[in-house]
Amino acid sequence: MxxxxxxxxxxxxxxxxxxxxxxxxxxxxxxxxxxxxxxxxxxxxxxxxxxxxxxxxxxxxxxxxxxxxxxxxxxxxxxxxxxxxxxxxxxAAPAPRAAFRPLPVRDARDAVTTAALFLRWLGYEDVRDAGPDEERPPSGTRLTALGVVAQVEPTVRHASLRDVECAWLTAMTRSATCVCFALCDFTPLARARADELKVALFRIDLSGTPEPLNAAADELTATGA
Known part of the structure; x- marks a missing residue:
């Protein structure tokens, strides 16, 4: 970035x-x-x-x-x-977006809320939890909007290779961008696979700020939806 x-x-x-x-x-x-x-x-x-x-x-x-x-x-x-x-x-340089305004993360629900707010800040306005008729993720929470599928791991568990691949496969079926958030971190295998698949990885710190962890996340943060 x-x-x-x-x-x-x-x-x-x-x-x-x-x-x-x-x-x-x-x-x-x-x-x-x-x-x-x-x-x-x-x-x-x-x-x-x-x-x-x-x-x-x-x-x-x-x-x-x-x-x-x-x-x-x-x-x-x-x-x-x-x-x-x-x-x-x-x-003509594009007008920059207003700075993201974080909210403190106190629990798992706050982490999911932060991910949703960040996606809206990027330009995905219709963010919502995956509905009961949609495929559920192996763990964590799935957020969707027009053009994006996001996986959120809101606990101290490290997001896994399977988490990244399942989110990516779902995004591919919808021709959507794939984004993964983790409150703690991602396993080394998950990070390596995300780089191969160009999945944007973000780590949410306790201040409520998603930190980009790879090139895909840097680019998405800079350009938006």
């Missing part, structure tokens, strides 16, 4: 989780004004290969309004990964 700093944006590598500040370069418009690509709060993406088409981004000059193609911003991480930093097209 990225956040604004005095030096630009804070970029987190989804591979090693290292964070570093990034300031995009300025390019000279033909009118003489500097043009700075408007990097956004979206998650950085590991660059595995380049093509001629996606090596450039169109940015509009704020002084004269002229649009031109400039090199797409990239950043090297210490782990060796090359990161592509998202840029708002046509020079």
């Amino acid at each position: 990225e956040a604004m700093t005095a030096d630009g944006v804070l970029v987190r590598c989804p591979v090693c989780r290292h964070e570093q500040a990034y300031a995009p370069p300025a390019f000279p418009c033909v009118c003489g004004a500097p043009v700075v690509p408007p990097v956004t709060h979206g998650a950085a993406i590991p660059l595995t290969h380049r093509t001629r088409a996606d090596a450039w981004v169109t940015v509009r000059c704020g002084a004269c309004g002229r649009a031109a193609d400039w090199p797409r911003p990239e950043l090297g991480c210490a782990c060796g990964t090359v990161l592509r930093v998202p840029v708002a097209q046509d020079g």
Whole structure:
């Protein structure tokens, strides 16, 4: 995930989780004004290969309004990964969402409520518990909304590989995004499988703040529904 700093944006590598500040370069418009690509709060993406088409981004000059193609911003991480930093097209950065307002978690029900509130904050407005006619999860609580299936483990039990895979299979049958929340944590096998399946994992701390644990969670937090 990225956040604004005095030096630009804070970029987190989804591979090693290292964070570093990034300031995009300025390019000279033909009118003489500097043009700075408007990097956004979206998650950085590991660059595995380049093509001629996606090596450039169109940015509009704020002084004269002229649009031109400039090199797409990239950043090297210490782990060796090359990161592509998202840029708002046509020079118009998206308005950021208001900050998530957490509620303290005192029991299992509070953890489920926090997951529901967070999903609504992401943009899934019709969040509800899975109905009696829907497939029940092997443990924990299942939340659903248009476009998303969420598994919540609201106890001190570590969410398991089976929890992640069952939630993912349900999401696939609905062509929906899969998200998993845990009050405690996820087992190593669950984390590894979630990365393979691109399932977003969040750990809910006692302050009521879901913490993204993998690249899919970083991206979902940044972009929303």
